[in-house]
Amino acid sequence: MNRFTQQPRVETRATIELSEVEMRALKALVDYGPDAFLRNFYKVMGECYLRPHEAGIRTLFATVEREIPIVLRRADAARKAFALQDPIIHSRKEHDELIARLAAKDATDHA
Numbered sequence: 135m136n137r138f139t140q141q142p143r144v145e146t147r148a149t150i151e152l153s154e155v156e157m158r159a160l161k162a163l164v165d166y167g168p169d170a171f172l173r174n175f176y177k178v179m180g181e182c183y184l185r186p187h188e189a190g191i192r193t194l195f196a197t198v199e200r201e202i203p204i205v206l207r208r209a210d211a212a213r214k215a216f217a218l219q220d221p222i223i224h225s226r227k228e229h230d231e232l233i234a235r236l237a238a239k240d241a242t243d244h245a
Contacts, residue, residue: 154209157202164198171195 152160163171168191175184184191215223224232 154206157206160198161202161206164195164202168192168195 166174172184172188172191
């Protein structure tokens with residue numbers, strides 16, 4: 135009995151670099167949701183080419199919905215910070231330490 139079985143698998147990945155304008159456009163497209171997008175795409179363009187890739191469309195939409203807003207919120211926050219007269223920008227560590235100190239002080243004040 136052969137206990138060694140080959141199960142080769144080929145996986146391909148690519149990285150894409152998007153500008154902010156492209157991210158905002160992609161987010162706007164994804165905001166329709168995969169069902170509405172597919173329904174309207176099929177209605178206008180037909181199902182022949184996209185139907186085999188429907189699962190990929192759904193995971194693409196989910197990834198964009200999850201990841202792109204985070205990047206865009208950071209860009210918006212950075213613009214807002216730079217527009218202030220006297221901005222203060224903290225690292226995540228400094229921010230977390232500040233919040234911990236304020237929370238501890240608040241807990242002490244209310245004790």
